Amino acid sequence: MERITKTISNWLAAAACVVLVVLMLITFFDVVGRYFFDAPLTFAVELIGLNMGLLVFFGLAITTLNRGHIAVDLVSAASPPAIRRFLARIAAIAGSVFIALMAWRLWDRAGNFMSDGLVTDILAFPIYPIVMIMSATAGFTVVIAVYQIFFATDQAPQAHFTPDEEA
Amino acid sequence: QNVTLRMSTWLPPRHHLVADTLPTWIKTIEEASGGTLTIKIDPAPIAKPPAQYDVVRDGAADMAYHVAAYTPGPFEILRGLELPFLSPNGEIGSQAAYDWYDRNIGFDKEFKDVKVVTLMVHGAGAIHSKKSITKLEDLEGVKLRVGGGGVRMSEALGATPVAMPAPQAYEAIQKGVADGAMFPFEGVRGFKIGELTDHHLKIPGGLYTTVFAVMMNRAKWDALSDEHKKVLTEQGGIAGAKILGAGWDRADEAGLEVATADGGMVHELSPEEVARWKEKVAFMNEDWIKRADDAGLDGKALLADLIATVEKYSK
Amino acid sequence: MDPFTIGTVAFLGLFVLLILTVPIGFAMGLVGLVGMAAIIGWGPALSLFGTTVYENTVTYSLSIIPLFVLMGSVASRCGLSKELYAAFNAWFGAFRGGLALATIGACGAFAAICGSSVATAATMSQVALPEMQRYKYAESLSTGSIAAGGIIGILIPPSVVLVLYGVLTETSIGDLFIAGFLPGILTIIGFMLVISIVTRIWPEMGAAGEKTSTREKFAALGRTWAILLLFLLVIGGIYFGVFTPTEAAGIGAVGAFGLSALRGRLTFANASAALMETVQTTAMIFTILIGALTLNNLIVFSGIAGALSGFVSGLDMSPMAIMAIILLIYLVMGCFLDALAMILLTVPIFFPIVTALGFDPVWFGIIVVMVVELGLITPPIGMNVFVIKGMAPHVKLYSIYVGVIPFVLAQLVLIVAVFLIPEIALWLPETARAFR
Numbered sequence: 001m002e003r004i005t006k007t008i009s010n011w012l013a014a015a016a017c018v019v020l021v022v023l024m025l026i027t028f029f030d031v032v033g034r035y036f037f038d039a040p041l042t043f044a045v046e047l048i049g050l051n052m053g054l055l056v057f058f059g060l061a062i063t064t065l066n067r068g069h070i071a072v073d074l075v076s077a078a079s080p081p082a083i084r085r086f087l088a089r090i091a092a093i094a095g096s097v098f099i100a101l102m103a104w105r106l107w108d109r110a111g112n113f114m115s116d117g118l119v120t121d122i123l124a125f126p127i128y129p130i131v132m133i134m135s136a137t138a139g140f141t142v143v144i145a146v147y148q149i150f151f152a153t154d155q156a157p158q159a160h161f162t163p164d165e166e167a
Numbered sequence: 168q169n170v171t172l173r174m175s176t177w178l179p180p181r182h183h184l185v186a187d188t189l190p191t192w193i194k195t196i197e198e199a200s201g202g203t204l205t206i207k208i209d210p211a212p213i214a215k216p217p218a219q220y221d222v223v224r225d226g227a228a229d230m231a232y233h234v235a236a237y238t239p240g241p242f243e244i245l246r247g248l249e250l251p252f253l254s255p256n257g258e259i260g261s262q263a264a265y266d267w268y269d270r271n272i273g274f275d276k277e278f279k280d281v282k283v284v285t286l287m288v289h290g291a292g293a294i295h296s297k298k299s300i301t302k303l304e305d306l307e308g309v310k311l312r313v314g315g316g317g318v319r320m321s322e323a324l325g326a327t328p329v330a331m332p333a334p335q336a337y338e339a340i341q342k343g344v345a346d347g348a349m350f351p352f353e354g355v356r357g358f359k360i361g362e363l364t365d366h367h368l369k370i371p372g373g374l375y376t377t378v379f380a381v382m383m384n385r386a387k388w389d390a391l392s393d394e395h396k397k398v399l400t401e402q403g404g405i406a407g408a409k410i411l412g413a414g415w416d417r418a419d420e421a422g423l424e425v426a427t428a429d430g431g432m433v434h435e436l437s438p439e440e441v442a443r444w445k446e447k448v449a450f451m452n453e454d455w456i457k458r459a460d461d462a463g464l465d466g467k468a469l470l471a472d473l474i475a476t477v478e479k480y481s482k
Numbered sequence: 483m484d485p486f487t488i489g490t491v492a493f494l495g496l497f498v499l500l501i502l503t504v505p506i507g508f509a510m511g512l513v514g515l516v517g518m519a520a521i522i523g524w525g526p527a528l529s530l531f532g533t534t535v536y537e538n539t540v541t542y543s544l545s546i547i548p549l550f551v552l553m554g555s556v557a558s559r560c561g562l563s564k565e566l567y568a569a570f571n572a573w574f575g576a577f578r579g580g581l582a583l584a585t586i587g588a589c590g591a592f593a594a595i596c597g598s599s600v601a602t603a604a605t606m607s608q609v610a611l612p613e614m615q616r617y618k619y620a621e622s623l624s625t626g627s628i629a630a631g632g633i634i635g636i637l638i639p640p641s642v643v644l645v646l647y648g649v650l651t652e653t654s655i656g657d658l659f660i661a662g663f664l665p666g667i668l669t670i671i672g673f674m675l676v677i678s679i680v681t682r683i684w685p686e687m688g689a690a691g692e693k694t695s696t697r698e699k700f701a702a703l704g705r706t707w708a709i710l711l712l713f714l715l716v717i718g719g720i721y722f723g724v725f726t727p728t729e730a731a732g733i734g735a736v737g738a739f740g741l742s743a744l745r746g747r748l749t750f751a752n753a754s755a756a757l758m759e760t761v762q763t764t765a766m767i768f769t770i771l772i773g774a775l776t777l778n779n780l781i782v783f784s785g786i787a788g789a790l791s792g793f794v795s796g797l798d799m800s801p802m803a804i805m806a807i808i809l810l811i812y813l814v815m816g817c818f819l820d821a822l823a824m825i826l827l828t829v830p831i832f833f834p835i836v837t838a839l840g841f842d843p844v845w846f847g848i849i850v851v852m853v854v855e856l857g858l859i860t861p862p863i864g865m866n867v868f869v870i871k872g873m874a875p876h877v878k879l880y881s882i883y884v885g886v887i888p889f890v891l892a893q894l895v896l897i898v899a900v901f902l903i904p905e906i907a908l909w910l911p912e913t914a915r916a917f918r
């Protein structure tokens with residue numbers, strides 16, 4: 001179970017990295033096109049918008065898996081491991097509920113967008129598939145959050161980086 | 168019994184729509200109902216502009232004004248009002264919009280989940296720029312800030328479109344990322360574009376417009392008494408469109424005053440130029456006709472009737 | 483229960499959840515949603531929540547956050563920021579708190595131009611934090627100066643917040659920009675004074691390093707060309723109108739990749755680490771954003787703002803006293819609310835009262851912006867602080883808040899000064915007007 005969620009989260013994160021690079025390149029070519037060729041990417045705004053949705057929700061799983069959501073750690077820092085585990089459980093319950101709500105409401109949005117026939121302005125690209133993907137990845141993240149209710153950690157968060165791992 | 172309807176808003180509170188135009192219309196509703204029916208505009212936005220339709224459909228507010236162009240797809244027939252050189256000002260365009268749409272399409276197709284009380288369009292679309300623009304050639308290489316709808320139009324006219332949300336227009340022009348913007352004259356004041364642009368091009372007939380639906384939650388409408396429904400029907404529809412459209416025209420006049428008071432130059436596009444511009448953007452009419460045809464309607468006849476309806480209210 | 487009571491209960495609930503270590507975004511979102519449901523019913527509340535989630539993720543303008551984070555992350559992973567801080571150390575390291583002073587300067591310059599406080603905090607915590615830790619600066623001082631450095635930029639043009647205030651109140655944005663300049667500079671000076679004082683009292687927080695020779699100084703400076711070029715590209719590009727701040731983020735990210743490649747430091751490991759870090763940070767920041775905006779909706783519905791306005795306009799006091807009370811209300815609200823949301827919510831309500839009392843709209847705008855920016859670093863909800871915490875999970879939130887205390891005090895002093903001496907804000911625009 002733990003291995004599967006970890007693998008899927010990593011794949012989603014890799015997809016998010018690709019989306020991020022795409023975001024960066026769209027912006028870059030839009031500006032370059034506007035200045036040097038009088039030919040901006042007119043669809044840049046809407047494409048970036050959709051990619052932002054994917055970026056956030058593709059990244060949600062790995063962030064949740066790594067307990068990357070910030071909390072006020074005053075109490076937990078000063079508590080023994082047993083209390084820390086209890087608090088982590090509460091946090092995981094809140095996370096499960098909140099992320100499930102996001103997934104559910106996005107799915108509802110996607111349904112509306114599909115029946116309304118909502119499309120992007122310039123490319124006339126339908127919006128509902130993107131929102132469905134966002135909802136599905138949020139749904140997967142709920143699995144991680146629920147798992148964390150039962151296997152709560154008593155560890156304090158780890159550093160993302162240390163000065164010496166750099167070049 | 169007294170009823171107060173909550174209206175969602177997203178424009179700044181000093182924007183004429185919130186401060187003058189909508190209140191003027193709301194007052195006619197209050198008077199017609201003997202003070203028993205009123206509309207209260209929210210103090211702050213609860214959702215972004217494109218979400219206003221959903222806000223009303225799902226009942227997060229009783230009413231809202233929704234820009235059809237902010238949600239491309241569902242309201243494409245109504246968006247015929249946006250076609251170039253069609254709507255000369257707010258009062259004419261708004262009345263024509265309601266009359267034409269109600270007669271030919273009806274509100275049970277594109278707006279089946281809400282109750283549309285009335286429609287409105289803003290004044291003639293104009294161009295505000297740092298350098299003087301009076302003919303097609305002047306637009307060559309000019310970076311114009313446009314909303315999504317204006318991208319193809321400004322490309323066709325030879326300008327370079329810079330698409331971004333309206334609130335970013337000020338910074339973009341100030342920085343030189345854009346050399347100007349498409350706005351009705353109201354935007355000179357409302358979005359403070361007049362501070363940055365010295366040249367304002369009036370375009371007879373209006374380069375474009377934007378159509379707003381003033382809508383109400385379905386359940387809320389059904390729950391109203393027959394008297395209140397009657398009041399909204401009478402004060403809404405074409406009558407309401409006239410009042411709201413006139414409000415946009417008042418705001419355009421105020422914007423024009425600001426533009427000249429700031430020392431700006433106001434130009435007007437000559438009839439010969441209008442003809443040239445019309446030719447460049449004629450493809451937009453064809454596109455819309457095709458879209459209407461695809462929806463199972465007679466696009467050509469619809470557009471002809473729309474032009475005739477505008478003509479009727481121009482007299 | 484009336485909406486006002488619901489609002490009050492909701493805030494108590496929020497406190498309990500935060501104390502229980504529930505992540506901030508989840509806590510704000512859940513409380514906001516339940517509170518809204520209590521006022522307008524579950525159906526509409528859930529619909530509105532869905533709208534909030536969608537509209538604030540699928541949005542062009544917010545791409546500024548991940549792309550600037552990516553720029554900072556690449557610069558940090560590929561050692562560009564290491565070179566910058568090596569030069570800072572060579573030049574200023576011999577002074578107590580020298581690196582923190584340099585950080586304030588760098589943050590101020592970056593924030594001033596990019597105009598987004600959160601983007602600055604996210605970028606600079608990657609550039610500056612590991613480096614100050616390398617030179618053994620105290621956690622509180624290093625994170626505090628990054629958090630504080632980020633808020634300087636709101637006052638110095640361009641400023642998204644000032645544009646919003648100008649559009650909301652029909653005040654000249656040009657005047658607001660000019661008016662913000664002097665208070666902005668004074669904020670920088672104030673923060674630098676704070677660092678000098680703090681490191682005088684507690685020298686070990688930012689210990690003076692060894693003196694370096696002139697030769698070493700220039701050698702270190704020479705190695706910084708890559709990151710200086712990157713800053714120049716971003717700042718110059720915005721300043722000369724080549725691109726907007728939102729676009730600058732994308733250009734900056736491409737630039738960071740390109741310059742790292744030129745320096746021969748762009749390995750696959752570095753690039754993928756930077757991308758992964760950015761992805762996680764983005765999800766973290768947007769979760770908080772969604773929570774904060776859901777909570778803001780509750781505040782709109784609760785009618786708290788209207789009640790406050792009724793309370794203030796009913797006061798029988800001198801204009802200055804009323805103004806002081808409005809200021810206090812802003813300070814308290816700033817503890818909880820997101821900066822842009824706070825302006826949207828409160829300015830329409832207080833602006834008519836303030837102008838009716840005869841106060842200058844430009845002056846009020848500057849004061850409001852100063853107070854609102856302070857809210858970004860005050861507990862319990864300080865967006866800049868959260869972002870830094872997200873970048874450095876091993877740092878206790880507590881020590882960041884301790885670190886910002888002296889900066890908050892300095893900013894408070896400055897706010898009171900602008901309040902009592904309006905000329906600090908108004909002198910420049912009035913002089914400029916005389917020349918027009």
Ligand code: NA
Nearest residue numbers: 594635638640
């Ligand atoms: Na700024």
Ligand code: NA
Nearest residue numbers: 817857860863
């Ligand atoms: Na705060």
